[in-house]
């Protein structure tokens with residue numbers, strides 16, 4: 001079992017990364033592996049809205065040849081895709097938007113949906129009380145199904161957990177998710 005993870009947080013050991021690490025523990029218990037990429041380390045341009053990806057007469061992947069393509073080509077060869085993003089001012093942060101906007105080139109109205117149907121976990125962390133952003137993040141999560149992912153969980157984590165402590169249940173849940181991939 002091979003998983004690819006994209007972390008949109010700039011924090012190398014923040015809440016998103018910690019949760020991904022717990023999921024990875026579950027993956028590794030089952031003999032699998034997880035490869036992590038931080039959006040901040042990648043060369044990724046914003047969607048240029050050129051709509052080349054929507055031209056069904058001349059099918060093409062996103063014509064911007066950068067690290068988005070590199071990562072999504074890896075996802076296409078993997079069994080699972082994990083995407084972790086923090087909330088900034090009520091929405092996913094800028095790095096999350098940058099990456100997710102490029103999914104426009106892979107939706108149902110393009111020839112570029114993922115054909116391997118990877119299991120997908122969408123992690124969203126924030127400081128507000130647990131569940132505060134559920135409606136927002138569940139709507140955003142639909143994009144993953146639209147690009148061909150098999151979305152198995154939207155993990156919405158409030159109260160600055162797990163770094164704020166008191167999170168045994170969360171840790172066990174994250175590990176069990178990893179075991180399911």
Ligand SMILES: Cc1cc2nc3c(=O)[nH]c(=O)nc-3n(C[C@H](O)[C@H](O)[C@H](O)COP(=O)(O)O)c2cc1C
Nearest residue numbers: 009011014015016086087088089090125126127128
């Ligand atoms: C610029 C900025 C804006 C934030 N805005 C919000 C917010 O509007 N609502 C909220 O609940 N948390 C907000 N937070 C808190 C983060 O979402 C939270 O600490 C998150 O778990 C950080 O994840 P990370 O440690 O992986 O970066 C904000 C944090 C920053 C740095």
